[in-house]
Structure formats: structure tokens, C-alpha cells
Amino acid sequence: xxxxxxxxxxxxxxxxxxxxxxxxxxxxxxxxxxxxxxxxxxxxxxxxxxxxxxxxxxxxxxxxxxxxxxxxxxxxxxxxxxxxxxxxxxxxxxxxxxxxxxxxxxxxxxxxxxxxxxxxxxxxxxxxx
Amino acid sequence: xxxxxxxxxxxxxxxxxxxxxxxxxxxxxxxxxxxxxxxxxxxxxxxxxxxxxxxxxxxxxxxxxxxxxxxxxxxxxxxxxxxxxxxxxxxxxxxxxxxxxxxxxxxxxxxxxxxxxxxxxxxxxxxxx
DNA sequence: CTTCGTGCTGTCATAGCTGATACTATCATT
DNA sequence: AATGATAGTATCAGCTATGACAGCACGAAG
Numbered sequence: 001x002x003x004x005x006x007x008x009x010x011x012x013x014x015x016x017x018x019x020x021x022x023x024x025x026x027x028x029x030x031x032x033x034x035x036x037x038x039x040x041x042x043x044x045x046x047x048x049x050x051x052x053x054x055x056x057x058x059x060x061x062x063x064x065x066x067x068x069x070x071x072x073x074x075x076x077x078x079x080x081x082x083x084x085x086x087x088x089x090x091x092x093x094x095x096x097x098x099x100x101x102x103x104x105x106x107x108x109x110x111x112x113x114x115x116x117x118x119x120x121x122x123x124x125x126x127x128x129x
Numbered sequence: 130x131x132x133x134x135x136x137x138x139x140x141x142x143x144x145x146x147x148x149x150x151x152x153x154x155x156x157x158x159x160x161x162x163x164x165x166x167x168x169x170x171x172x173x174x175x176x177x178x179x180x181x182x183x184x185x186x187x188x189x190x191x192x193x194x195x196x197x198x199x200x201x202x203x204x205x206x207x208x209x210x211x212x213x214x215x216x217x218x219x220x221x222x223x224x225x226x227x228x229x230x231x232x233x234x235x236x237x238x239x240x241x242x243x244x245x246x247x248x249x250x251x252x253x254x255x256x257x258x
Numbered sequence: 259c260t261t262c263g264t265g266c267t268g269t270c271a272t273a274g275c276t277g278a279t280a281c282t283a284t285c286a287t288t
Numbered sequence: 289a290a291t292g293a294t295a296g297t298a299t300c301a302g303c304t305a306t307g308a309c310a311g312c313a314c315g316a317a318g
Binding site for chain 4: 075
Binding site for chain 1: 130141142143144145146150151157160174185216219220223224226227228229230232233234235240
């Protein structure tokens with residue numbers, strides 16, 4: 001009775017997938033990692049609106065779900081790289097599907113079509129997804 | 130700055146799509162409606178774990194997003210039918226994509242693979258999606 | 259006259275997700 | 289000695305989604 005993240009509780013396969021990609025920043029992270037392995041601070045800079053704490057949490061969840069792999073280099077200063085796993089690769093088409101629907105029909109959705117007055121610091125966030 | 134439901138805040142198209150289908154019972158509702166138009170109580174009986182209030186809210190959101198259409202028959206007792214809209218039809222492939230990924234890889238995801246002690250009344254919820 | 263069915267709506271409560279801010283350890287650089 | 293970089297933790301707080309429960313308006317059925 002502990003709703004794991006999203007709606008895995010639905011019990012259906014759709015819920016499973018949503019629980020994996022359904023974090024506030026998960027799609028963003030995934031798309032960045034699809035472009036290649038990245039270090040923690042690279043991701044942090046790429047997604048400035050997510051605090052480091054959130055980023056850590058989301059990365060841990062993605063890792064726990066097996067869609068990304070964490071490589072730790074025991075150096076000083078520490079170095080950690082995140083990489084899409086094989087399982088993560090298989091999420092590609094799903095994310096593309098979600099993206100293309102959002103692109104095609106997003107304009108029809110009210111509350112999204114009017115970004116009215118988006119603070120400039122939020123623009124950085126507007127990814128090319 | 131009002132996070133509409135899910136992560137439309139992400140600003141990316143994926144977030145738009147997730148904000149549309151990303152409710153606890155939205156996928157379930159959508160799949161039931163894909164099978165044909167349904168009355169409110171039919172949906173309520175088909176998804177017994179969702180309270181009527183939640184069902185109403187989710188249906189309203191889906192309607193606001195334009196993916197379902199609500200037909201009101203001014204009768205006594207009232208009769209309301211919900212139907213997938215044209216826009217909603219276009220969500221079909223997306224949901225199928227999500228479902229097939231969940232089916233294929235859901236087993237690898239920990240925390241989902243062990244439904245340990247699912248109360249029987251929750252089983253009804255386990256849809257064939 | 260009381261109950262039932264329908265399609266909601268209102269109130270209250272809770273729990274999880276998210277955010278801001280500060281802090282840590284270690285070494286390199288200045 | 290002071291600062292910075294890295295990869296996070298810790299703590300506190302709030303928002304939001306979800307849930308349980310009750311009520312309502314209206315007519316039909318008994």
C-alpha cells in the first residue's frame with residue numbers, strides 16, 4: 001500500500017512504465033543520457049531547475065529500475081558517470097512516442113499552449129524534446 | 130508556476146503527454162473507453178478501487194484535455210456517457226507502446242515484480258492491459 | 259412515505275513527491 | 289590559509305494527488 005512513485009498501483013503494464021519514466025525530471029535525464037554518458041555535474045548544469053538533491057534521487061530511482069548504470073571512479077575529487085543501460089535503450093521508442101504525441105497535440109491542450117510569461121531562467125529548461 | 134498535475138513543468142513534449150495520461154486511473158479509464166462509450170456507473174463498477182470522486186476528477190481532466198467527450202442526456206435519472214474523442218484515439222499507439230514496454234520489461238523492475246500480499250480486492254484492479 | 263439509483267460535489271485527512279538551504283569529505287589550486 | 293570542485297546528505301517545509309466518507313437533487317419503485 002505504498003504507492004511507489006507514480007501509479008504502479010494501477011497494476012497494469014502501463015502503470016509500470018509510467019512509474020519508471022514518470023518522475024518530474026526523468027524524461028529530461030533520459031534524453032540527456034541518450035546523447036551519451038554524463039557526469040553528475042554535467043547533468044546538474046544541463047538541468048539547472050532540478051536541485052542536486054532531486055537529481056540524485058531521480059538518478060537513484062532510474063538506477064534501481066535498471067535503466068541507467070552508475071560508474072564510480074574511486075578518485076579524488078570523486079567522479080561518477082551515468083550511462084543508459086540496455087534496458088534503458090529499449091525505452092527510446094516509448095519516449096519518442098510520448099514526445100511526438102506531445103508535439104503534435106500539445107497545442108490543443110489548454111494550460112500548456114499558453115506559456116504566458118515564462119521566466120527566462122525557465123527557458124533553459126525548455127528542452128528540444 | 131502551477132504544476133498542472135504532473136510534470137508539464139518540464140517544458141518538454143514528453144511532459145505534455147505525461148500530464149495528459151499521467152493520472153492514477155487515466156490509463157485504465159482510457160483503455161475502458163477504447164472498448165466503447167461507457168456510462169459513469171459502468172466505469173465506476175469497472176474500476177472499483179477508484180472512488181467516484183476521483184473518477185469524476187480524472188474524467189474532468191481528460192475532458193478538459195480533449196481526449197474524451199462527455200455526452201449529457203437531460204434525463205431523470207441523469208445519464209452521462211463518456212467517449213474517446215478523435216484526439217483521444219491518437220493516444221492509442223502511445224498507450225500501446227507504454228503497455229508493451231511494461232509487459233516486456235516489467236519483470237525486471239524491482240518493487241513491481243513482488244506484489245507481495247496484494248489484498249484480494251485489489252486483484253480486480255489488475256487489468257489485462 | 260421510504261428507499262433506491264444516478265452522477266456528481268464538499269469536506270477532511272494523509273502521504274508522497276518536490277523544493278530550498280545548508281552541510282560534508284577530500285584534494286588541488288591560489 | 290582560503291577557495292573551489294565533486295558528488296552527494298541532512299533537515300525542514302509545502303504542495304498536490306489521492307482516499308474515505310457523506311450529502312444532494314430528482315424521479316421511480318415498492
